[in-house]
Amino acid sequence: MPRFGSPYGAPGLFPFVVGVALVLFGILLALSASRMPQTGAGDADQDSRDGAGHAPAGTGSHDAGVEREGLRLLVGAGLLLAYVVALSVLPYWLATGLFLAISIQWFHRRHYAHAAVISAAATTVISLLFSRVFFVPLP
Protein backbone atom coordinates (compact mmCIF):
# COMPACT_ATOMS: atom_id res chain seq x y z
CA MET A 1 0.00 0.00 0.00
CA PRO A 2 1.36 3.45 -0.85
CA ARG A 3 2.70 5.67 1.92
CA PHE A 4 2.21 9.14 0.42
CA GLY A 5 5.38 10.51 2.04
CA SER A 6 5.14 9.61 5.67
CA PRO A 7 4.31 6.13 6.96
CA TYR A 8 2.19 7.73 9.68
CA GLY A 9 -0.28 9.11 7.18
CA ALA A 10 -0.43 5.96 5.08
CA PRO A 11 -3.94 4.72 4.23
CA GLY A 12 -3.00 1.23 5.43
CA LEU A 13 -2.01 2.30 8.93
CA PHE A 14 -5.40 2.22 10.59
CA PRO A 15 -6.62 -1.03 9.00
CA PHE A 16 -3.29 -2.52 10.13
CA VAL A 17 -3.88 -1.40 13.73
CA VAL A 18 -7.46 -2.69 13.66
CA GLY A 19 -6.27 -5.97 12.14
CA VAL A 20 -3.70 -6.47 14.90
CA ALA A 21 -6.35 -5.76 17.53
CA LEU A 22 -8.72 -8.26 15.89
CA VAL A 23 -6.02 -10.94 15.87
CA LEU A 24 -5.40 -10.32 19.59
CA PHE A 25 -9.14 -10.46 20.35
CA GLY A 26 -9.41 -13.63 18.31
CA ILE A 27 -6.61 -15.28 20.30
CA LEU A 28 -8.26 -14.17 23.56
CA LEU A 29 -11.60 -15.57 22.44
CA ALA A 30 -10.05 -18.85 21.36
CA LEU A 31 -8.24 -19.14 24.68
CA SER A 32 -11.35 -18.48 26.71
CA ALA A 33 -13.37 -20.91 24.58
CA SER A 34 -10.81 -23.67 24.89
CA ARG A 35 -10.71 -23.34 28.66
CA MET A 36 -14.44 -23.06 29.03
CA PRO A 37 -16.32 -26.13 30.25
CA GLN A 38 -18.32 -27.72 27.44
CA THR A 39 -21.66 -26.78 28.97
CA GLY A 40 -20.63 -23.30 30.09
CA ALA A 41 -22.54 -20.16 29.27
CA GLY A 42 -21.96 -18.38 26.00
CA ASP A 43 -20.93 -21.38 23.94
CA ALA A 44 -23.96 -21.37 21.72
CA ASP A 45 -21.53 -21.54 18.83
CA GLN A 46 -20.09 -24.80 20.06
CA ASP A 47 -23.52 -26.30 20.47
CA SER A 48 -24.52 -25.45 16.96
CA ARG A 49 -21.29 -26.45 15.35
CA ASP A 50 -21.37 -29.79 17.12
CA GLY A 51 -25.07 -29.95 16.42
CA ALA A 52 -24.81 -31.91 13.18
CA GLY A 53 -22.49 -34.57 14.53
CA HIS A 54 -23.25 -35.37 18.14
CA ALA A 55 -26.11 -33.22 19.26
CA PRO A 56 -27.13 -33.55 22.88
CA ALA A 57 -29.84 -36.18 23.11
CA GLY A 58 -32.87 -34.02 22.40
CA THR A 59 -36.37 -35.30 21.99
CA GLY A 60 -37.57 -36.01 18.48
CA SER A 61 -40.20 -33.26 18.50
CA HIS A 62 -37.60 -30.72 19.60
CA ASP A 63 -35.35 -31.67 16.69
CA ALA A 64 -38.28 -31.41 14.30
CA GLY A 65 -39.08 -27.95 15.66
CA VAL A 66 -35.50 -26.80 15.11
CA GLU A 67 -35.55 -28.27 11.61
CA ARG A 68 -38.80 -26.50 10.74
CA GLU A 69 -37.36 -23.24 12.06
CA GLY A 70 -34.25 -23.71 9.94
CA LEU A 71 -36.38 -24.41 6.86
CA ARG A 72 -38.50 -21.30 7.45
CA LEU A 73 -35.35 -19.25 7.87
CA LEU A 74 -33.90 -20.57 4.61
CA VAL A 75 -37.15 -20.00 2.73
CA GLY A 76 -37.42 -16.46 4.18
CA ALA A 77 -33.88 -15.56 3.18
CA GLY A 78 -34.30 -17.23 -0.22
CA LEU A 79 -37.52 -15.36 -0.96
CA LEU A 80 -35.93 -12.06 0.02
CA LEU A 81 -32.91 -12.74 -2.18
CA ALA A 82 -35.20 -13.68 -5.06
CA TYR A 83 -37.12 -10.44 -4.51
CA VAL A 84 -33.93 -8.37 -4.55
CA VAL A 85 -32.79 -10.03 -7.77
CA ALA A 86 -36.25 -9.77 -9.32
CA LEU A 87 -36.29 -6.03 -8.65
CA SER A 88 -33.50 -5.49 -11.14
CA VAL A 89 -35.44 -7.42 -13.82
CA LEU A 90 -39.16 -6.85 -13.24
CA PRO A 91 -41.02 -3.58 -12.65
CA TYR A 92 -41.28 -2.58 -8.99
CA TRP A 93 -44.99 -3.31 -8.53
CA LEU A 94 -44.76 -6.75 -10.10
CA ALA A 95 -41.71 -7.89 -8.12
CA THR A 96 -43.14 -6.56 -4.85
CA GLY A 97 -46.59 -8.00 -5.45
CA LEU A 98 -45.16 -11.43 -6.26
CA PHE A 99 -42.81 -11.36 -3.28
CA LEU A 100 -45.58 -10.40 -0.87
CA ALA A 101 -48.09 -12.89 -2.29
CA ILE A 102 -45.67 -15.81 -2.21
CA SER A 103 -44.22 -15.05 1.23
CA ILE A 104 -47.58 -14.37 2.87
CA GLN A 105 -49.00 -17.54 1.34
CA TRP A 106 -46.00 -19.59 2.45
CA PHE A 107 -45.75 -18.24 6.00
CA HIS A 108 -49.37 -17.51 6.76
CA ARG A 109 -50.99 -20.50 5.00
CA ARG A 110 -54.55 -19.38 4.39
CA HIS A 111 -56.60 -19.37 1.20
CA TYR A 112 -54.75 -18.15 -1.91
CA ALA A 113 -57.23 -15.32 -2.39
CA HIS A 114 -56.35 -14.08 1.10
CA ALA A 115 -52.65 -13.69 0.25
CA ALA A 116 -53.46 -12.24 -3.17
CA VAL A 117 -55.74 -9.53 -1.80
CA ILE A 118 -53.38 -8.51 1.03
CA SER A 119 -50.34 -8.38 -1.25
CA ALA A 120 -52.15 -6.42 -3.95
CA ALA A 121 -53.40 -3.91 -1.39
CA ALA A 122 -50.02 -3.58 0.30
CA THR A 123 -48.19 -3.16 -3.02
CA THR A 124 -50.60 -0.45 -4.14
CA VAL A 125 -50.37 1.43 -0.85
CA ILE A 126 -46.57 1.20 -0.68
CA SER A 127 -46.05 2.26 -4.32
CA LEU A 128 -48.45 5.18 -4.19
CA LEU A 129 -47.51 6.36 -0.69
CA PHE A 130 -43.81 6.46 -1.31
CA SER A 131 -43.75 7.70 -4.89
CA ARG A 132 -46.56 10.29 -4.57
CA VAL A 133 -46.49 11.39 -0.92
CA PHE A 134 -42.87 10.98 0.22
CA PHE A 135 -41.33 11.37 -3.25
CA VAL A 136 -39.11 8.38 -2.61
CA PRO A 137 -37.57 6.89 -5.75
CA LEU A 138 -38.57 3.23 -5.98
CA PRO A 139 -36.07 0.67 -7.18
Added chain:
Amino acid sequence: MELSAVDTFRALGEAFLRLLEPRMLLVALFSTFMGTVVGVLPGLTATMAVSLLVGLTFNLSTEVALMVLVAVYVSAIYGGSQSGVLLNIPGTPSAAATAIDGHQMARQGLAGLAIGTATVSSFIGTVFGALLLLSVTPLLARIALHFGAPEFFLLAVFGIIVSGNLSAKMPIKGWIVGFLGLLVSMIGLEEIHGYPRFTYGHTDLMGGISLIPAMVGLFGVAEVLTVLSNPGRGGAVASVGRVLPPIGAVLRYLPVSLRSGLIGVLIGIVPGVGEDVAAWVSYDVAKRRSRAPEQFGRGSLEGVVAAETANNAAIGGSIIPLLSLAIPGSAVAAVVLGAIWLHGVRPGPLLFLEFPEFFFDMTAMLLLSGFLMLGVGLSVAKVTVRLLHVPRTILMPIVAALCVIGAYAVNVRFFDVYVMFFFGLLGLLMRRYDYPVAPMTLGIILGPMADANLRRALLISKGSLLPFVTRPISIILLLIIALAIFSSVRRSVTDRSTTA
Protein backbone atom coordinates in the same frame (compact mmCIF):
# COMPACT_ATOMS: atom_id res chain seq x y z
CA MET B 1 -20.65 30.94 22.69
CA GLU B 2 -21.48 31.02 26.37
CA LEU B 3 -25.24 31.27 26.82
CA SER B 4 -26.98 32.54 29.91
CA ALA B 5 -30.08 30.75 31.20
CA VAL B 6 -32.26 33.52 29.77
CA ASP B 7 -30.68 33.23 26.33
CA THR B 8 -31.07 29.48 26.45
CA PHE B 9 -34.76 29.61 27.21
CA ARG B 10 -35.34 32.35 24.67
CA ALA B 11 -33.64 30.26 21.99
CA LEU B 12 -35.64 27.23 23.04
CA GLY B 13 -38.83 29.26 22.89
CA GLU B 14 -37.98 30.41 19.38
CA ALA B 15 -37.34 26.82 18.38
CA PHE B 16 -40.76 25.89 19.73
CA LEU B 17 -42.39 28.67 17.73
CA ARG B 18 -40.77 27.25 14.58
CA LEU B 19 -42.30 23.86 15.38
CA LEU B 20 -45.75 25.14 16.23
CA GLU B 21 -47.04 25.47 12.71
CA PRO B 22 -49.96 23.28 11.66
CA ARG B 23 -48.13 21.15 9.11
CA MET B 24 -45.27 20.39 11.47
CA LEU B 25 -47.64 19.54 14.33
CA LEU B 26 -49.62 17.23 12.08
CA VAL B 27 -46.43 15.47 10.98
CA ALA B 28 -45.32 15.16 14.59
CA LEU B 29 -48.67 13.81 15.74
CA PHE B 30 -48.86 11.26 12.94
CA SER B 31 -45.26 10.18 13.57
CA THR B 32 -45.96 9.77 17.27
CA PHE B 33 -48.95 7.57 16.52
CA MET B 34 -46.98 5.50 14.01
CA GLY B 35 -44.03 5.27 16.39
CA THR B 36 -46.32 3.96 19.12
CA VAL B 37 -47.68 1.36 16.70
CA VAL B 38 -44.13 0.32 15.79
CA GLY B 39 -43.28 0.09 19.48
CA VAL B 40 -46.37 -1.96 20.27
CA LEU B 41 -45.76 -4.54 17.54
CA PRO B 42 -43.18 -7.11 18.57
CA GLY B 43 -40.56 -7.46 15.86
CA LEU B 44 -40.66 -3.81 14.88
CA THR B 45 -38.02 -2.01 16.93
CA ALA B 46 -37.20 1.66 17.29
CA THR B 47 -33.84 1.17 15.57
CA MET B 48 -35.45 -0.61 12.64
CA ALA B 49 -38.17 2.01 12.23
CA VAL B 50 -35.83 4.98 12.45
CA SER B 51 -33.33 3.45 9.99
CA LEU B 52 -36.14 2.76 7.52
CA LEU B 53 -37.47 6.28 7.90
CA VAL B 54 -34.15 7.98 7.17
CA GLY B 55 -34.45 6.93 3.55
CA LEU B 56 -38.17 7.49 3.35
CA THR B 57 -37.97 11.05 4.71
CA PHE B 58 -34.81 11.98 2.83
CA ASN B 59 -36.61 14.23 0.36
CA LEU B 60 -38.43 16.21 3.05
CA SER B 61 -36.92 19.34 4.61
CA THR B 62 -34.37 18.85 7.39
CA GLU B 63 -36.74 20.03 10.13
CA VAL B 64 -39.64 17.86 9.03
CA ALA B 65 -37.43 14.80 8.53
CA LEU B 66 -35.82 15.12 11.95
CA MET B 67 -39.18 15.76 13.59
CA VAL B 68 -40.41 12.47 12.16
CA LEU B 69 -37.31 10.61 13.36
CA VAL B 70 -37.33 12.08 16.88
CA ALA B 71 -41.08 11.55 17.34
CA VAL B 72 -40.84 7.93 16.17
CA TYR B 73 -37.77 7.35 18.35
CA VAL B 74 -39.52 8.61 21.49
CA SER B 75 -42.87 6.94 20.92
CA ALA B 76 -41.47 3.61 19.74
CA ILE B 77 -39.35 3.30 22.88
CA TYR B 78 -42.51 4.00 24.88
CA GLY B 79 -44.85 1.82 22.79
CA GLY B 80 -42.89 -1.34 23.59
CA SER B 81 -44.25 -1.19 27.12
CA GLN B 82 -47.84 -1.79 25.97
CA SER B 83 -47.21 -5.21 24.48
CA GLY B 84 -44.83 -5.95 27.35
CA VAL B 85 -47.66 -5.36 29.81
CA LEU B 86 -50.38 -7.13 27.84
CA LEU B 87 -48.54 -10.09 26.32
CA ASN B 88 -45.31 -10.28 28.31
CA ILE B 89 -43.60 -9.82 24.91
CA PRO B 90 -41.69 -6.54 24.92
CA GLY B 91 -42.54 -4.70 21.70
CA THR B 92 -39.02 -3.26 21.67
CA PRO B 93 -36.00 -4.68 23.52
CA SER B 94 -35.96 -1.66 25.83
CA ALA B 95 -39.34 -2.66 27.28
CA ALA B 96 -38.12 -6.03 28.53
CA ALA B 97 -37.63 -4.78 32.09
CA THR B 98 -41.06 -3.10 32.04
CA ALA B 99 -42.71 -6.35 31.02
CA ILE B 100 -41.61 -8.17 34.19
CA ASP B 101 -43.85 -6.25 36.58
CA GLY B 102 -46.19 -4.77 34.00
CA HIS B 103 -47.39 -8.16 32.86
CA GLN B 104 -47.85 -9.36 36.43
CA MET B 105 -50.05 -6.32 36.99
CA ALA B 106 -52.04 -7.17 33.85
CA ARG B 107 -52.64 -10.67 35.21
CA GLN B 108 -54.02 -9.07 38.36
CA GLY B 109 -56.44 -7.06 36.21
CA LEU B 110 -54.37 -3.86 36.47
CA ALA B 111 -53.27 -3.63 32.80
CA GLY B 112 -54.73 -0.12 32.46
CA LEU B 113 -52.88 1.15 35.53
CA ALA B 114 -49.63 -0.42 34.30
CA ILE B 115 -49.94 1.09 30.82
CA GLY B 116 -51.02 4.47 32.18
CA THR B 117 -48.12 4.56 34.64
CA ALA B 118 -45.71 3.47 31.93
CA THR B 119 -46.99 6.30 29.73
CA VAL B 120 -46.58 8.97 32.39
CA SER B 121 -43.18 7.59 33.38
CA SER B 122 -42.02 7.63 29.76
CA PHE B 123 -43.18 11.23 29.54
CA ILE B 124 -41.30 12.23 32.72
CA GLY B 125 -38.23 10.40 31.44
CA THR B 126 -38.34 12.12 28.04
CA VAL B 127 -38.72 15.59 29.56
CA PHE B 128 -36.00 14.90 32.11
CA GLY B 129 -33.70 13.75 29.32
CA ALA B 130 -34.50 16.83 27.25
CA LEU B 131 -33.73 19.18 30.15
CA LEU B 132 -30.38 17.53 30.79
CA LEU B 133 -29.72 17.60 27.04
CA LEU B 134 -30.31 21.33 27.18
CA SER B 135 -27.92 21.90 30.05
CA VAL B 136 -25.15 19.34 29.55
CA THR B 137 -24.58 19.47 25.77
CA PRO B 138 -23.12 23.01 25.62
CA LEU B 139 -20.78 22.16 28.52
CA LEU B 140 -19.57 18.99 26.85
CA ALA B 141 -19.14 20.82 23.54
CA ARG B 142 -17.05 23.48 25.29
CA ILE B 143 -14.79 20.81 26.78
CA ALA B 144 -14.61 19.08 23.41
CA LEU B 145 -13.27 22.27 21.81
CA HIS B 146 -10.00 21.43 23.58
CA PHE B 147 -9.93 17.97 22.04
CA GLY B 148 -7.20 17.29 19.52
CA ALA B 149 -6.61 14.36 17.20
CA PRO B 150 -5.42 11.99 19.97
CA GLU B 151 -8.57 12.60 22.03
CA PHE B 152 -10.94 12.00 19.13
CA PHE B 153 -9.15 8.79 18.22
CA LEU B 154 -9.27 7.53 21.81
CA LEU B 155 -12.89 8.61 22.16
CA ALA B 156 -13.84 6.37 19.24
CA VAL B 157 -11.96 3.41 20.72
CA PHE B 158 -13.45 4.17 24.14
CA GLY B 159 -16.96 4.11 22.67
CA ILE B 160 -16.50 0.72 21.04
CA ILE B 161 -14.83 -0.89 24.06
CA VAL B 162 -17.41 0.39 26.56
CA SER B 163 -20.29 -0.46 24.26
CA GLY B 164 -18.88 -3.98 23.90
CA ASN B 165 -18.51 -4.28 27.67
CA LEU B 166 -22.09 -3.33 28.37
CA SER B 167 -23.97 -4.89 25.48
CA ALA B 168 -22.53 -8.39 25.38
CA LYS B 169 -22.39 -11.25 27.84
CA MET B 170 -18.82 -11.77 26.67
CA PRO B 171 -17.32 -8.29 26.18
CA ILE B 172 -14.71 -9.65 23.80
CA LYS B 173 -17.45 -10.55 21.32
CA GLY B 174 -18.65 -6.95 21.53
CA TRP B 175 -15.13 -5.67 20.88
CA ILE B 176 -14.68 -8.01 17.93
CA VAL B 177 -17.83 -6.85 16.17
CA GLY B 178 -16.99 -3.24 17.04
CA PHE B 179 -13.58 -3.52 15.40
CA LEU B 180 -15.11 -5.38 12.45
CA GLY B 181 -17.39 -2.36 12.13
CA LEU B 182 -14.29 -0.15 11.96
CA LEU B 183 -12.96 -2.35 9.14
CA VAL B 184 -16.29 -2.12 7.29
CA SER B 185 -16.06 1.66 7.46
CA MET B 186 -12.60 1.49 5.85
CA ILE B 187 -14.10 0.27 2.56
CA GLY B 188 -14.05 2.97 -0.10
CA LEU B 189 -12.04 6.13 -0.67
CA GLU B 190 -10.23 7.28 2.48
CA GLU B 191 -10.48 10.92 3.44
CA ILE B 192 -6.85 12.11 3.70
CA HIS B 193 -5.39 11.00 0.33
CA GLY B 194 -8.50 9.77 -1.45
CA TYR B 195 -6.93 6.33 -1.81
CA PRO B 196 -9.34 3.41 -2.41
CA ARG B 197 -9.20 0.76 0.33
CA PHE B 198 -10.66 -2.78 0.16
CA THR B 199 -12.47 -1.97 -3.09
CA TYR B 200 -10.84 -4.69 -5.25
CA GLY B 201 -11.51 -2.61 -8.33
CA HIS B 202 -15.29 -2.49 -7.87
CA THR B 203 -16.72 0.95 -8.52
CA ASP B 204 -19.67 0.28 -6.20
CA LEU B 205 -17.31 -0.31 -3.29
CA MET B 206 -15.51 3.00 -3.98
CA GLY B 207 -18.42 4.86 -2.41
CA GLY B 208 -18.08 2.74 0.70
CA ILE B 209 -20.65 0.88 2.75
CA SER B 210 -23.39 3.33 3.74
CA LEU B 211 -24.53 3.21 7.32
CA ILE B 212 -28.28 3.20 6.69
CA PRO B 213 -28.49 0.15 4.39
CA ALA B 214 -26.20 -1.70 6.80
CA MET B 215 -28.42 -0.77 9.74
CA VAL B 216 -31.60 -1.69 7.88
CA GLY B 217 -30.01 -5.08 7.26
CA LEU B 218 -28.64 -5.63 10.77
CA PHE B 219 -31.79 -4.52 12.56
CA GLY B 220 -34.55 -4.88 9.97
CA VAL B 221 -33.86 -7.88 7.75
CA ALA B 222 -32.34 -9.91 10.57
CA GLU B 223 -35.41 -9.31 12.71
CA VAL B 224 -37.86 -10.06 9.88
CA LEU B 225 -36.17 -13.38 9.14
CA THR B 226 -35.93 -14.29 12.83
CA VAL B 227 -39.61 -13.60 13.44
CA LEU B 228 -40.68 -15.42 10.26
CA SER B 229 -38.68 -18.50 11.23
CA ASN B 230 -40.50 -18.64 14.55
CA PRO B 231 -43.55 -16.37 14.56
CA GLY B 232 -44.99 -17.83 17.76
CA ARG B 233 -48.58 -17.42 18.73
CA GLY B 234 -50.15 -14.08 19.46
CA GLY B 235 -51.60 -15.09 22.80
CA ALA B 236 -54.62 -13.63 24.46
CA VAL B 237 -54.57 -9.88 24.88
CA ALA B 238 -55.83 -8.79 28.28
CA SER B 239 -58.46 -6.06 28.37
CA VAL B 240 -57.05 -2.66 29.21
CA GLY B 241 -59.62 -0.77 31.27
CA ARG B 242 -58.95 2.71 32.63
CA VAL B 243 -55.58 4.04 31.43
CA LEU B 244 -55.21 7.38 33.18
CA PRO B 245 -53.20 6.68 36.35
CA PRO B 246 -54.27 8.29 39.66
CA ILE B 247 -52.20 11.38 40.39
CA GLY B 248 -51.34 10.02 43.84
CA ALA B 249 -49.50 7.05 42.35
CA VAL B 250 -47.52 9.35 40.08
CA LEU B 251 -46.51 11.65 42.94
CA ARG B 252 -45.64 8.80 45.28
CA TYR B 253 -43.10 7.44 42.83
CA LEU B 254 -41.72 10.82 41.74
CA PRO B 255 -38.41 10.31 43.63
CA VAL B 256 -38.02 6.93 41.87
CA SER B 257 -38.78 8.66 38.56
CA LEU B 258 -36.13 11.31 39.08
CA ARG B 259 -33.47 8.78 40.09
CA SER B 260 -34.37 6.56 37.16
CA GLY B 261 -34.28 9.57 34.86
CA LEU B 262 -30.77 10.41 35.98
CA ILE B 263 -29.63 6.80 35.51
CA GLY B 264 -31.24 6.77 32.07
CA VAL B 265 -29.51 9.95 30.94
CA LEU B 266 -26.10 8.84 32.24
CA ILE B 267 -26.35 5.48 30.46
CA GLY B 268 -27.69 7.21 27.38
CA ILE B 269 -24.56 9.37 27.25
CA VAL B 270 -22.26 6.33 27.20
CA PRO B 271 -21.54 5.68 23.50
CA GLY B 272 -23.50 2.92 21.84
CA VAL B 273 -25.29 1.84 25.00
CA GLY B 274 -28.89 2.85 25.03
CA GLU B 275 -32.43 2.45 26.20
CA ASP B 276 -32.45 -1.28 26.97
CA VAL B 277 -29.40 -1.21 29.24
CA ALA B 278 -30.72 1.95 30.93
CA ALA B 279 -34.00 0.21 31.75
CA TRP B 280 -32.30 -2.84 33.22
CA VAL B 281 -29.83 -0.87 35.34
CA SER B 282 -32.54 1.43 36.63
CA TYR B 283 -34.82 -1.52 37.41
CA ASP B 284 -32.02 -3.21 39.27
CA VAL B 285 -31.18 -0.10 41.30
CA ALA B 286 -34.86 0.49 42.11
CA LYS B 287 -35.21 -3.08 43.34
CA ARG B 288 -32.22 -2.79 45.63
CA ARG B 289 -33.23 0.61 47.00
CA SER B 290 -36.92 -0.19 47.30
CA ARG B 291 -38.81 -0.47 50.58
CA ALA B 292 -40.76 -3.34 49.06
CA PRO B 293 -38.20 -5.29 47.03
CA GLU B 294 -40.22 -8.50 47.44
CA GLN B 295 -42.91 -6.97 45.20
CA PHE B 296 -40.51 -6.75 42.25
CA GLY B 297 -41.38 -9.47 39.77
CA ARG B 298 -44.87 -9.81 41.24
CA GLY B 299 -46.41 -6.66 39.84
CA SER B 300 -44.55 -3.76 41.42
CA LEU B 301 -45.65 -0.38 40.11
CA GLU B 302 -42.29 0.95 41.25
CA GLY B 303 -40.55 -1.47 38.89
CA VAL B 304 -42.63 -0.24 35.94
CA VAL B 305 -41.84 3.37 36.85
CA ALA B 306 -38.10 2.71 37.16
CA ALA B 307 -37.73 0.84 33.87
CA GLU B 308 -40.03 3.01 31.81
CA THR B 309 -38.64 6.36 33.01
CA ALA B 310 -35.06 5.29 32.39
CA ASN B 311 -35.50 3.99 28.85
CA ASN B 312 -37.08 7.22 27.68
CA ALA B 313 -34.61 9.39 29.61
CA ALA B 314 -31.83 7.56 27.77
CA ILE B 315 -33.03 9.17 24.53
CA GLY B 316 -32.06 12.67 25.68
CA GLY B 317 -28.88 11.20 27.12
CA SER B 318 -27.91 9.52 23.86
CA ILE B 319 -28.37 12.78 21.94
CA ILE B 320 -25.95 14.65 24.25
CA PRO B 321 -22.72 13.08 22.85
CA LEU B 322 -24.34 12.93 19.40
CA LEU B 323 -24.63 16.71 19.20
CA SER B 324 -21.50 17.70 21.15
CA LEU B 325 -19.00 15.07 19.95
CA ALA B 326 -20.67 13.44 16.92
CA ILE B 327 -20.61 10.17 18.87
CA PRO B 328 -24.00 8.47 19.14
CA GLY B 329 -25.11 7.43 22.60
CA SER B 330 -27.23 4.49 21.35
CA ALA B 331 -27.91 2.43 18.25
CA VAL B 332 -30.94 4.56 17.34
CA ALA B 333 -28.89 7.70 17.92
CA ALA B 334 -26.33 6.32 15.45
CA VAL B 335 -29.04 6.24 12.80
CA VAL B 336 -30.19 9.73 13.74
CA LEU B 337 -26.59 10.93 13.41
CA GLY B 338 -26.43 9.38 9.95
CA ALA B 339 -29.63 11.21 9.05
CA ILE B 340 -28.31 14.53 10.36
CA TRP B 341 -25.19 14.13 8.22
CA LEU B 342 -27.28 13.31 5.17
CA HIS B 343 -29.12 16.60 5.67
CA GLY B 344 -25.85 18.51 5.67
CA VAL B 345 -25.54 19.37 9.36
CA ARG B 346 -22.26 18.46 11.09
CA PRO B 347 -22.71 17.75 14.81
CA GLY B 348 -19.64 18.11 17.02
CA PRO B 349 -17.95 20.79 19.11
CA LEU B 350 -18.44 23.36 16.34
CA LEU B 351 -22.18 22.74 16.04
CA PHE B 352 -22.92 25.75 18.23
CA LEU B 353 -20.94 28.03 15.94
CA GLU B 354 -21.97 26.59 12.60
CA PHE B 355 -25.61 25.67 13.26
CA PRO B 356 -26.57 27.52 16.46
CA GLU B 357 -30.31 26.93 16.02
CA PHE B 358 -30.01 23.22 15.38
CA PHE B 359 -29.33 22.25 19.00
CA PHE B 360 -32.42 24.10 20.23
CA ASP B 361 -34.51 22.64 17.42
CA MET B 362 -33.54 19.12 18.46
CA THR B 363 -34.32 19.83 22.13
CA ALA B 364 -37.68 21.36 21.24
CA MET B 365 -38.50 18.37 19.01
CA LEU B 366 -37.67 16.00 21.85
CA LEU B 367 -39.88 17.93 24.29
CA LEU B 368 -42.73 18.17 21.80
CA SER B 369 -42.46 14.44 21.12
CA GLY B 370 -42.69 13.80 24.85
CA PHE B 371 -45.93 15.76 25.16
CA LEU B 372 -47.46 14.19 22.04
CA MET B 373 -46.49 10.73 23.25
CA LEU B 374 -48.26 11.39 26.55
CA GLY B 375 -51.41 12.49 24.75
CA VAL B 376 -51.39 9.70 22.19
CA GLY B 377 -50.45 7.07 24.78
CA LEU B 378 -53.22 7.98 27.19
CA SER B 379 -55.92 8.48 24.57
CA VAL B 380 -55.44 5.71 22.02
CA ALA B 381 -53.86 2.89 24.03
CA LYS B 382 -57.07 0.91 23.56
CA VAL B 383 -56.76 1.27 19.78
CA THR B 384 -53.06 0.52 19.47
CA VAL B 385 -53.26 -2.67 21.49
CA ARG B 386 -55.78 -4.05 19.00
CA LEU B 387 -52.98 -4.12 16.46
CA LEU B 388 -51.50 -6.97 18.42
CA HIS B 389 -54.07 -9.14 16.65
CA VAL B 390 -52.43 -8.56 13.25
CA PRO B 391 -50.58 -11.78 12.43
CA ARG B 392 -46.83 -11.34 12.23
CA THR B 393 -46.66 -13.72 9.27
CA ILE B 394 -48.48 -11.04 7.23
CA LEU B 395 -46.75 -8.06 8.75
CA MET B 396 -43.15 -9.22 8.33
CA PRO B 397 -43.13 -9.71 4.53
CA ILE B 398 -44.51 -6.17 4.23
CA VAL B 399 -41.75 -4.90 6.54
CA ALA B 400 -39.24 -6.72 4.31
CA ALA B 401 -40.56 -4.80 1.30
CA LEU B 402 -40.20 -1.56 3.28
CA CYS B 403 -36.62 -2.50 4.19
CA VAL B 404 -35.79 -2.68 0.49
CA ILE B 405 -37.16 0.82 -0.19
CA GLY B 406 -35.55 2.20 2.97
CA ALA B 407 -32.14 0.89 1.97
CA TYR B 408 -32.47 2.01 -1.64
CA ALA B 409 -33.89 5.50 -1.11
CA VAL B 410 -30.95 7.05 0.76
CA ASN B 411 -28.49 6.97 -2.14
CA VAL B 412 -30.79 5.74 -4.93
CA ARG B 413 -28.23 3.02 -5.53
CA PHE B 414 -29.26 -0.58 -6.12
CA PHE B 415 -25.96 -1.78 -4.71
CA ASP B 416 -27.25 -0.67 -1.28
CA VAL B 417 -30.06 -3.22 -1.48
CA TYR B 418 -27.44 -5.96 -1.77
CA VAL B 419 -25.54 -4.37 1.12
CA MET B 420 -28.76 -4.53 3.15
CA PHE B 421 -29.26 -8.20 2.30
CA PHE B 422 -25.66 -9.05 3.19
CA PHE B 423 -25.87 -7.28 6.54
CA GLY B 424 -29.22 -8.95 7.19
CA LEU B 425 -27.58 -12.37 6.93
CA LEU B 426 -24.63 -11.13 8.98
CA GLY B 427 -27.05 -9.87 11.64
CA LEU B 428 -28.71 -13.30 11.73
CA LEU B 429 -25.38 -15.03 12.27
CA MET B 430 -24.43 -12.52 14.96
CA ARG B 431 -27.65 -13.16 16.86
CA ARG B 432 -27.23 -16.89 16.49
CA TYR B 433 -23.77 -16.81 18.05
CA ASP B 434 -24.45 -14.17 20.71
CA TYR B 435 -22.59 -11.28 19.12
CA PRO B 436 -24.21 -7.91 19.94
CA VAL B 437 -25.13 -5.63 17.05
CA ALA B 438 -24.77 -2.21 18.69
CA PRO B 439 -20.92 -2.11 18.80
CA MET B 440 -20.79 -2.87 15.08
CA THR B 441 -22.97 0.10 14.18
CA LEU B 442 -20.81 2.23 16.43
CA GLY B 443 -17.71 0.91 14.66
CA ILE B 444 -19.13 1.71 11.22
CA ILE B 445 -20.04 5.24 12.25
CA LEU B 446 -16.85 6.02 14.23
CA GLY B 447 -14.40 4.40 11.80
CA PRO B 448 -13.64 7.45 9.64
CA MET B 449 -13.16 9.60 12.75
CA ALA B 450 -10.82 7.09 14.40
CA ASP B 451 -8.84 6.56 11.20
CA ALA B 452 -8.31 10.20 10.29
CA ASN B 453 -7.49 11.30 13.83
CA LEU B 454 -5.01 8.50 14.51
CA ARG B 455 -3.08 9.37 11.37
CA ARG B 456 -3.36 13.09 11.97
CA ALA B 457 -2.06 12.67 15.54
CA LEU B 458 0.90 10.59 14.37
CA LEU B 459 1.69 12.94 11.49
CA ILE B 460 1.76 15.93 13.87
CA SER B 461 3.90 14.12 16.44
CA LYS B 462 6.09 12.59 13.69
CA GLY B 463 5.25 9.09 14.86
CA SER B 464 5.67 9.66 18.56
CA LEU B 465 3.04 8.11 20.83
CA LEU B 466 3.80 10.62 23.58
CA PRO B 467 0.79 12.92 22.90
CA PHE B 468 -1.52 10.01 23.70
CA VAL B 469 -0.10 9.71 27.21
CA THR B 470 0.84 13.30 28.04
CA ARG B 471 -2.40 15.16 27.27
CA PRO B 472 -4.72 15.12 30.31
CA ILE B 473 -7.97 14.10 28.58
CA SER B 474 -6.09 11.47 26.57
CA ILE B 475 -4.71 9.93 29.74
CA ILE B 476 -8.16 9.73 31.31
CA LEU B 477 -9.63 8.08 28.21
CA LEU B 478 -6.69 5.64 27.99
CA LEU B 479 -7.09 4.72 31.65
CA ILE B 480 -10.82 4.04 31.22
CA ILE B 481 -10.17 1.92 28.12
CA ALA B 482 -7.46 -0.04 29.92
CA LEU B 483 -9.69 -0.50 32.95
CA ALA B 484 -12.63 -1.68 30.84
CA ILE B 485 -10.49 -4.23 29.01
CA PHE B 486 -8.62 -5.37 32.10
CA SER B 487 -11.70 -5.78 34.28
CA SER B 488 -13.61 -7.89 31.78
CA VAL B 489 -10.61 -10.03 30.86
CA ARG B 490 -9.99 -10.61 34.56
CA ARG B 491 -13.66 -11.35 35.13
CA SER B 492 -13.69 -13.96 32.40
CA VAL B 493 -10.55 -15.54 33.89
CA THR B 494 -12.02 -15.72 37.38
CA ASP B 495 -15.35 -16.98 36.03
CA ARG B 496 -13.48 -19.75 34.35
CA SER B 497 -11.51 -20.74 37.43
CA THR B 498 -14.72 -21.01 39.43
CA THR B 499 -16.65 -22.96 36.83
CA ALA B 500 -13.85 -25.16 35.49
